[in-house]
Amino acid sequence: MKYIVLDLEWNQTYHEKALAVQRELESRLRGEVIQIGAVMLDEKKNICGSFCVTVKPRFYKKIHRHVMRLTGIDQKQLDNGLPLREAMDAFYRFCGDDAIFLTWGPDDIPMLCDNLRANRLEAPWLSRNYDMQPMFNFDTDGAERKQRSLEYAMDYFHIEQTLPAHDALNDAYFTALVAQRLHLAEGVRRADEAKTDNLSLFVLGDADSGERGFSDIKSVFAAPQIVNPVCPLCGEPLEDADKLLHSKGQRYLRLYRCKTDGEIFTEVRLTRNINETWRARVTVYRATEEKITRYRDKLALKKDFAKKNRRRNKKAPTIEE
Ligand SMILES: [Zn+2]
DSSP, X not given: OEEEEEEEEEEOOOHHHHHHHHHHHTSOOSSEXXXXXXXXXXXXXXXXXXXXXXXXXXXXXXXOHHHXXXXXXXHHHHHTSBOHHHHHHHHHXXXXXXXXXXXXXXXXXXXXXXXXXXXXXXXXXXXXXXXXXXXXXXXXXXXXXXXXXXXXXHHHTTOOOOSOSSOHHHHHHHHHHHHHTSOHHHHHHHHHHHHHHEEEEEEESXXXXXXXXXXXXXXXXXXXXXXXXXOTTTOOXXXXXXXXXXXXXXXXXXXXXXXXXXXXXXXXXXXXXXXSOEEEEEEEEEOOHHHHHHHHHHHHHHHHHHHHHHHHTSSSOOOOO
16 A cells, blocks of 8 residues: 555636536536646655656646746646646556545545546546545644645644745645655544545536526525435435534534434535536535534534624614624
8 A cells, every 4th residue: 555645736717718618528627637746655654756747738728827827837848748548547557556645635636537527537546535634634733624725734844845836746745745744544544434424415506517506695595405405315304404503614514313314414515606606515424423512512602602792782783684
């Protein structure tokens, strides 16, 4: 077994062009991969190899000004890159089977998957992939879900930025230096456990794949799949809806019960489409005791806070939202 720390750079295009291409492909392609960088770590987390390839884009062929400025990759380099199929073959030869892929943040793997789909390619050997951000959070201050930048993690471990950023290999190298300081095996095990609790995942209002986005948050919560959720295990309606817990980053969590399968959470995460409408990513997962306790504690905290606020504002005129 080895760890492959992976970083990608991708090209972008202007909004109308991207929409047209995605409509044509009938799949999401927000960017096109132009560089794959990777650093291999052995089981003891020693660096034992590196890989870098420039990929020739097929749909967004012209380098975006902003991407060129950021990555230093120019049009000539792009034109001389390998087609994605060949680049992935070479990458596979480097990785071999039995690799665990690590990225900084949740974006690279979905981006790569979108690119593979657009090119009718498959790479099942990539399936064991993990985001290192939660591992970093767990090993440092335990703050879940905070998206810390790689720079933040490097600062934290006093790793000096000795090479320019936004080069896939350099970024993979610095991510690997962070990885060496984390409890990777435990992080992977925790992520695997969390995955087995996940029951279903779907996206509503994804404008990138041609759906109409939601014009406001209220209409998201009027969508039938959200108003009347069903249990992914038995297909029966979920019952006993508890209170909606709104957390930072437009996350909405609600506890339900399925008569057959017990307590189940639905989490709605809202993000903006490129046309400024909303899309909702809905995750349905098994409610473990630990998660229920955390949910109830947070609800109680909010209630407490609201009560205090009301008392404080008693004499002040209320402002309706
Ligand atoms: Zn059920």
